[in-house]
Amino acid sequence: MTDTTIDPSPDSAPPEREPGGRAGRRGRRGRGERPAHVVQPAWKQPRNPYRPVEIVSADQLEAIHEASLVILEDIGIEFLDEEARAILKRGGARIENGSVNVHIDRGMVDEAVARAPEKFTMHARNPERNLEVGGAWCLFCSVGSAPNAADMEGGRRAGNSTDFINLVKLAQTLNAVHALGGYPVEPQDWHPSVRHLDGLAAIVTLSDKVFHAYSLGRERIVDGLEIARIARGVSSEELDAQPSLFTVVNANSPLRYDKPMLQGIMEMARRGQVAIVTPFTLAGAMAPVTIAGAVAQQNAEALAGLVLTQLVRPGAPFVYGGFTSNVDMKSGAPAFGTPEYMKGALLGGQLARRYGLPYRSSNVCAANTVDAQAAYESVFSLWGAIMGGANILKHGAGWMEGGLHASFEKFVLDADLLQMVAAFLEPIETDADALALDAIREVGPGGHFFGAAHTRSRYKTAFFSPMISDWRNYETWAEDGRPDAYGKANRLCKQLLAEYEPPPMDPATREELEAFVARRKEEGGVPTDF
């Protein structure tokens, strides 16, 4: 735990300027306009009231499902872990002698689908932060696994523990972020042998929200489970009965699972914890160039992960992850928030519902800076996720550049987008008072509603109030130095970090956590070959 040494402001990053003279614009901002406290809606897990979009017909859906079964039965999936293959073989899979290729028949798929839960609860160390997964419930995660971080002043730099800690603090402070979706940035200054110990200990100390552990072999998951157990103050048996940790694995598409991720999801399943299996099917690269083909492959890979987890422990909580996007066929660069991405998100959701599985999608973009592109790609991906009925939104706040950097400003801007989405998910009231006939009668033709009693009684909470959007008139805005959303997010980010308050933690819990981390570090953490 090194948080006490951290400057709460990203200003502590090197003062290098982005080219283009933005510093000049910055100089005009912030004079006395900082509100006393950043105002945001209270913590609340949203429910999605909208019927998800069905992007294909029932027949088309069955054609995709059938194609996935052909992949599983005839082509096969490689499982690069002996134990996983043994479990699958015992469960009825066909594996030729000496092969790593596993053929799973439709009966095994049906059985796994029948065993997996439609809904479950994820338990946080603060029970008020518990999260429902499945049905109409939505939850939004912070960005995960970016190798770099960036902010306006410091530019883009390799991931480090200072940025890691500050991004965790943002995730804790912003109510629109419901869970920590992995390391927001890779803390590369923490050695990989102990990174998971320092990283997860920092996350459970700086935050009281549900969190994620990486499936990089069995030991890191075992350590993550112990950290989750200590933080919650429960027994191992209680932990095993209450999902409290989640892991995301991206199959090594096409058609392969590597050993570390298989060890991770097996250990998670064994302990009744949550595996989100998300094939990384970029159409045209790791998957067919067609959306239907890429999603058929995604579906086969996800179902293979489902079968394994349900053989390890029937009823283990499982989330169907969709991440199909496309590449730029001119350069091979991955693209996100594209029309193809949106269709993939809708189709993934339709398949997950077919199987009665909770669905995971993402808030993604390929932009290098927090500009209009970053925003439109993100909102297009939110459109696909929400209309696709996603239950878990990964990378909800902070993701940039196809995941290659986490941005402080984008984190705050995304949190505002997520708040807007949550407000959009609040049902419309249509009772007599909401229909407002008395107010319409009172105001009458040509009148104005500002002063009406109906308005006065509701105006404070009637509308969502964004953090970022600048609705001032042009003249006032121009006099204030023409701030853009990027600059406003930069200021807000600093204020949010300054306002960060660590969630309370019982001293005994803190002591137990520190002792565990110290012991495991003494043992060398998880051995690495460097």
Add this chain to the structure above:
Amino acid sequence: MTDTTIDPSPDSAPPEREPGGRAGRRGRRGRGERPAHVVQPAWKQPRNPYRPVEIVSADQLEAIHEASLVILEDIGIEFLDEEARAILKRGGARIENGSVNVHIDRGMVDEAVARAPEKFTMHARNPERNLEVGGAWCLFCSVGSAPNAADMEGGRRAGNSTDFINLVKLAQTLNAVHALGGYPVEPQDWHPSVRHLDGLAAIVTLSDKVFHAYSLGRERIVDGLEIARIARGVSSEELDAQPSLFTVVNANSPLRYDKPMLQGIMEMARRGQVAIVTPFTLAGAMAPVTIAGAVAQQNAEALAGLVLTQLVRPGAPFVYGGFTSNVDMKSGAPAFGTPEYMKGALLGGQLARRYGLPYRSSNVCAANTVDAQAAYESVFSLWGAIMGGANILKHGAGWMEGGLHASFEKFVLDADLLQMVAAFLEPIETDADALALDAIREVGPGGHFFGAAHTRSRYKTAFFSPMISDWRNYETWAEDGRPDAYGKANRLCKQLLAEYEPPPMDPATREELEAFVARRKEEGGVPTDF
């Protein structure tokens, strides 16, 4: 027609710089990277394959409908035109002596709903640009009625004919724009007595797409109809049988229609032309602070317009317009692309479908500059429009600042958003070749699809290729001066204007058009008191 004197680049605007040193960034752009020709998808009117979102239950929808009937029957709507009142009275409306307040009963509403067409065709002077309205068809209009224009170099300035002409050229050049939705910016240097003559003559000369005329009294509509007739080369009888012009009126909410707009929609209906009636119901200002109340009022006002047009001419093409948004309750400033706006857009669509009427929504934002806010508010409004089943999208390209300025850069950026939406509306193929089992088998576990025959045969057209999005890797992008989407749109805009080609026009048509405009100008146009 003054287009021949116009510099095709917005550089011709004053070289004033926006504060913030963007010029320094601009300086790094554009060296040899301008493509030979801006590549965009071919002209095509999209169809929306998605089932629209039902935001309220059938019972709630009826409650809103009933509230609207109470407004129409009991509270009444003011019609500030004697002829309109006479028509409504003959149709069964109740008007007390000396009153302008009109009470319309539910029977009149039912009759009007039964008479109005669910679908119709709008005819352009180029038949390839004809547009279907209703059902699953969508069409996207350019920004309309902005009093100011802006671009990166010239900043924001009062609307003028140079900007007007350049924006019309952009609307013609960009295939994602299907119709001219009014003056993209108000050409304030053309006197109001003849502005409609110069403006509409410029539009039908510079463009061959469907266009709009303002309901600012009867005479301007009569002139607009004659210009549409001449441009199409048809007789008055043919014109009357074929919708070729549309008008949008915003009721003077709450509960009032003024004389010029009533004269306009009556003349349009009489001639079988298209009235899009769109109450301007900003919740908390011109309408109740609740979404249900604001939309109930919107619905009453729109239905009142429907009743009038259907009394004037049963079967006259009518479009139900929704524009409900909210204001910032702290400042009274209008807000757009908000969660409340999205809900209003969905609810408006659900009501329009209840009545079997085509539905109009918009692509709007309140941002002052082309930043992340402009993009996220726009995409949120597109989300509401598309998922609300909108048939006509007004202000599809170029709208900024709550409609107070048309932006050249936003115009191009929006056209890219519209192209992305159109690509999103293309159905997914699921035939055997699209399912790609052979390719998946060929590539196998751990392989790569770039070189697969399936990929090679499809890669050129597999994915939508955006104009603006920058998918280059960070290093290449940084070396190129870190261009943002705003800057890229600025460069593209200049290129598009340079590439503008006037659509062919028969010399006799041009002569007839010029003669008509000259004669009407000699007559003084439409008299004004200034």
